[in-house]
Amino acid sequence: MHADPKGVLTGLHFIDGDHAACEGAIAAGCRFAAGYPITPSTEVVERFAARIPLVGGVFIQMEDEIASSIAILGAAWAGHKVMTVTSGPGLSLMMEHIGYAAMTETPCVFVDVQRGGPSTGLPTLPAQADMMQVRWGSHGDYNVIALSPNSPQECFDLMIKAFNLAELYRTPVFFMMDEVVGHMTERVAIPRPEDIEVVPRRWTSRKPGDYRAYEPGEDLVPEMVKAGDGFRVHITGLTHDERGYPAMNPQAQDKLVRRLVDKIRKNAHKLVDVRGENLEDADVVVISYGITSRIAAAAVEEARAAGRKVGHLRLVIVWPFPEPLVAELASRVKAFVVPELNLGQMVREVERVVAGKAQVVSVPHAGGTVHQVEDILAKILEVAK
Amino acid sequence: MSSLAVNVELPELQNPLMPYLRQDRIPHIWCPGCGIGTSLNAFIRALDEMQFDLNKLAVVSGIGCTGRVAGYLNVDSFHTTHGRAIPFATGLKLGNPDLKVVVYSGDGDLFAIGGNHFIHAARRNMDLFVVCVNNFTYGMTGGQVAPTTPLGATQTTMPYGNFEPPFNLPYLADSCGAVYVARWTVYHVRQLTRAFKEGLSKKGFVFLEVLSPCPTLYSRRNRLGDGVEQLKYYKEKSVVKNGADTRDVGLSFQGDIVVGTFVNRERPTWLEAMNEHFSQRFGDRYQPYGVHRED
CATH class of the missing domain: 3.40.50.920 (Rossmann fold)
Structure with missing residues (x-):
């Protein structure tokens, strides 16, 4: 599937990594973003807020990062491609919802423009010190995908890949920028929409009644539906069976958590870049x-x-x-x-x-x-x- | 076999409201005498009386005893994280404005850990119907003090009686900008059903507080008897005052309970305000969001 031309600013630009990341997200089909101001990431959502009204979508500045990180999950279950954007302290606040996204297999992109830490640390200066936090930060066993761009051009190009991988694997995908890449201004070439490949959501072809929300396909990823389409799904952060119903026993836990980890682990050879x-x-x-x-x-x-x-x-x-x-x-x-x-x-x-x-x-x-x-x-x- | 056995053909009897529930999830987890099920019954009756299109309804819960409501209703339902039902619902509603989104959760979930989200959603007039079953305690974790526990009531983490003043929830919702604010108890099933119907029909941030017994924890620790005793208390001490000033409806330990519809007003929702604002700013270049939705 090609990118929706409405969101693609084809041409040559001289912009920083934060702005390029935003353009990558919009080109990838992101039409809902929620965020909370935090240096050095804020420019991503500032640009999104300015651009999205005429593209057709919503930005909402939530009351904190906790709210931002779950508002996007609600919008994902309404059918949108979604992202939130933050830096170290905000990422720490988002951890519970990274686990919720992993557990409910909600496609989403978390952009982390890394700064020095721990705590408030160095708000305006770079670090790459969140690499282990994004892999292991939420409690329990799960697996994630993380990409690390090194230029504004890659902030655009790889953001499209990040959204595509979120759809393919139904897992949180982390976009691990840093303050320098975020604030570095370079030439960014944005291709024509027909030259941008975007992965649509893996909608089920089944009918309501036939569909089980967490029945995995061969690659261990289940097909998805959205609220309002008559499937009457139940989505929970509790350990659940293939119907999505809470299942409080070690067998259900083993089956579910192994699959959450294996859907990345067993497809890792396809995820080498x-x-x-x-x-x-x-x-x-x-x-x-x-x-x-x-x-x-x-x-x-x-x-x-x-x-x-x-x-x-x-x-x-x-x-x-x-x-x-x-x-x-x-x-x-x-x-x-x-x-x-x-x-x-x-x-x-x-x-x-x-x-x-x-x-x-x-x-x-x-x-x-x-x-x-x-x-x-x-x-x-x-x-x- | 007794020779007295008589074969009688009984018709298949089913509660007409059963199709609203995920029957394969029954029995539910709620204790005998708990009022959450009664509140759910009133909600379902409202849906039934309105012939509400269940495919356009989504129910979002947080964590706790009331948080389990989402799992029993046969609609698109989301059991989220503790305290965060409102921001999830915000994303869901903005993601698909055609949905009616109901947040159904408990007092601890919505007003302690989730308090920040409540006040901001009310301020924005986010188009959500928030139902709070208030049983004055944390039921699922064993009866700890809540931001709604009346002064003097005993809880496991206030073993010598609560000395923290509780929230007056209707006043909080009113002052933050909710367009509809009502309180009933699970004794008032007819009024409660009507309030659910009003809430489902109203656009904007709607808040319904439902007082409910928790016989296992709150009542037992405070020697208040069983669920029936609490219903008697609701019956005897409730005073209906529609339009009451919400500053005057705070609750005290086993004191009078002011019930009724306190607020019913109009204000543009967040989405209406956004569309109006951008239409003015951008003119014809702006396609109002969620009005002619393309999928």
Whole structure:
């Protein structure tokens, strides 16, 4: 299915990542957003509020992030593609509804323009320190998808992918920007609507009476309906059976929670999105994501110029983590260098998957600015010796 | 077999309201003497008398004993998180303005953890019908103090009697801008049914408080007898005062209960205000949202 032309500003733009993310959402078909002001993410919803009246949709500024994060779920069950936008403290408040979205399998996009934390931290300065929170932050077992753009252009392009994945897997999808990507202004090319592929909701073809709200398909994802169409569904955050009815027993729990995790885990091979450079002959591989990948790319280039066999693996989809790919690299490289704007989050995934087969070196940074190229280069040279 | 057995063909008897319930979910979880079921009965009677199109009705609940209402009604129903039924309902209503969205939840859910959402939805005049079954306590968690517990009543977390003043819910709803505010008890089933019909017909933020016994926790801990004793109390101490100043309808421990329709006024809903505002701002370029909805 192609994008609705009404929402697509085809052409060349000079805009920041927050604005580009908003355009990506509208192009992807998002017609309902709810949010609460928080730096450095607010520009996304400011633009949405300005744009949506003439596109045909609704923005509502709710009373807090808790309300925003469940208002979108209500709108999703009314049939809309939905998003909310926030940063660290707001994301913390949204955690219960991330779990509710996972449990009720409600397609939705959470945009997190990351800033320094913990707590109020550095509202106007970057970090990448919410990477584990989006994977594990709500209580209980579930699984999510997270993407990490590194430019305004990617804020547009990958946002469409984020919405498409939310529809395909009926799970919360996180759009992990950071303050620098959000506020960086660059050229953004918006394609023609017929060149933008959008995934429609997986509406059931069944009739009311035949339909069971949580009967999974082959890929473990159930088909969806919306309120008002006569299906008379019951949706609950309680453990439920395939009818959607509460089922308070260990068997129902095991069946449901395993499926929520497996629908991502077993489809993880379809969810690999990485950019690899110079991996063929590499002794050392830098693994990075988001804004840090741009600094890492410069460091890799300098190391190559200095004659070191260094490759670069950039994670575009961060969750699920591309385990087989990293494991394969681990069997043939000497070391991994993992720079990130936190004190070591995704490096734990690298260590887990590498499992001692190669050296894994973290290049931590507490946030507030990006790495210096020299800091990453120094680590590369150290392990490439 | 006794030789006295007689074969009598009994007609299949069914309560005419049963199709409104998910019969495969019965029996319900509510205790004997609890009034939530009575309130639900009044709601269903209202739907039946109005021949309401059930495919255009959605019921949203929070968490707690009253929160289970959504699960028993045979309509699109959403059992959400604790305190957040109103913002979920806000998204649902704005997502599909053709739906009648009823929020059905308890006093703890709507006014403690959910209090912020209540006041803002009322301020915005969001087109929602909010029904609060007020039993003065947290039933599902075992009888803790609520923001509605009368002064002096004993609760597990106020073991020596409650010293916190409770909310006067109709006054709160009125002062935040609700367009319809009424209170009845589950003793007043006819008036309650009428109030449900009025609420279902009214556009804008509608608030109906329904006082209900909780014999298992509230009544037992305060030695108030069973559910019937509480109904007798409602019967004896209720005073009907339609149009009463909501400042004067606060409740005290086993004191008088002012019931009636206190507020009934007109105000543009959030969506009407948005459409009106954008039509003025953008003229013909603006297609009013939700008026000619495309799917």
